[in-house]
Amino acid sequence: MSSTAAAGRTIQIHDPTLRDGHHAVRHQLDADQLRGYAEAANAAGIPVVEVGHGNGLGASSLQVGRALLSDDEMLSTVREALTTSKMAVFMLPGWGTVRDLDNAVAHGVDLVRIGTHCTEGDLAERHLQHLRDAGVEAHAVLLMSHMATPERLGEECARLVGFGASGVGIMDSSGHYLPGDVTERITAMRAAVDVPVMFHGHNNLGMAVANSVAAADAGADILDACARGFGAGAGNTQLEVLVPVLDRIGYRTGIDLYKLLDAADLAERDLMKAPPAVDSIAIVSGLAGVFSGFKTRVIDVSAREGVDPRDVFFALGRLQAVAGQEDLIVDVAQTMAKAAAENAPERVSA
């Protein structure tokens, strides 16, 4: 099967296994794990390998989880392992600062992604300008993008290019999209900017590969995917599925299939207890439109407060909680526990 839209067009695969995957293991990957996977990805010819705490540079915290390794340790380990693949990092303004960016540049990072909530692109203005002035390739990424209209995403992307972004993209941080949603959004972004356009999927509703194909067909140039889907919540788009699927449609990725499958096998063996699954919590988080990375905290806090984690996800969805607002989980769970206690049938005293 091949499509005329594809016609041999090259899609750049960007692999955040060693960044987004951190959400699935509470940011506890060690240096051997990072090195092993980075070497395997490099050998497979994956063009870009992203590394870091799940929420990016400078994000190790009680709020979202403390990482086992420092940013310095992660970056120097992966830099050494990558001989041909580019090394990428991610940073959220308000979490990391220009100091963290300069530190990553000193470690030899090739590509920096600056992320903001999908309607708050101007938070990245100074960081994108700083990277442009430093001569470092900088892309801008809009998180939780299901919360904005296609038109708004197009406007944000145009603004981000004005700040100096040499690529723009959206994340389906909640795994909420269906393919038609992605087509509309990528089409609007493609029309708004001339720089490469990126899509980053999550698999909460089992749609990550289909959504990524829809993005490519609508003109996306860069697709994110992780080995075994290793990532927040139900996981990301599964890398070793996406690459051959793109190939069958007629897109090129330049990735060696067997070495890619080897890298994915290594990831399953060395990075995770079990590959991500579309479990009940993941489905609810996708339906509620809540950031997949909330999963481990919601489970912990719900158990402590004695409430149903699914209710917590829907309540967070109603509050329109966005990535980084993990502190709301305690309030929501405590409010529910209190309401449940007040509504419990009164005990009849003898």
Added chain:
Amino acid sequence: MKRAGRLSAAVLGAGLIGVDLADKIMHSDVLDLGLVVGRDGANAGLRQATRLGMPIADRGIRSLVEVDEPFDVVFDATNAVAHAEHAEQLAPFGTMLVDLTPSRAGQMVVPTVNGASAVGNSDVSMVTCGGQAAIPVLHAITCEHRVDYVEVVTTAATLSVGHGTRINLDEYVDTTQDAVRTFTGVGDVKAILNISPARPPATFRVAMSMLGSGFREDSVRDLAEGVAKELREFVGGFVVSACSVQEERAFVAVEVMASGERLPRYAGNLDIINSAALSVAERYADDRRSIARAEAS
């Protein structure tokens, strides 16, 4: 025009912070609002100030320097990068400069903790909105408990965060961290800022996590509630919204609803830093007034 016994005040910067601050000064018993200064007469903030009956000027710092009689108090509500130049230009006039940008230039003041130390300083830093909400609580808890690590996560509604703050995120983080270190004596501090896009807008909120030892639920909650009560004296909408304590970890979240007629309820970030800035200036005015009285008698 200056009324008897009052100090003249000007607000530099006509963004979200500047216009609300000017409004608060209009209601002050000891300050007279002399001028709201922007850089562009077409600016929405200056137009709003005009509608509210405030005197305006549109030539930035020059509007404050090229005056016949210098202002007693100037509030800098521009941005952190511009503040140093403003301080330099105003230095010859003996003006008290109250800095609402996260520049870290002047003496940091949190009214309920070290309000007295503002008097006599020509450049006073109001830290950050998150700092104003967190530091009183953290100061109280660290006085009673051993704390080794503090984390402060601020969430402000997107509509309450103007351009100056948006381009000052790094300064916001650095200044909040510095101030928490200074006021609590805890060396290991992390500050984070989230902007919430929710509609209706989310109420301004600061979540504090602490690692230490010997935390007790009743003690931490009582300390936080005690501080909230004290702060409500000048920031009416300050409440403790969550408290969760384990032996070695404590979590306290506070929310600030803006009070008054003009600000939307969610914009507690503007209310708390502006109310704190106003209280610092009023304290200075009272001080000047008692000195004047003493000299007259």
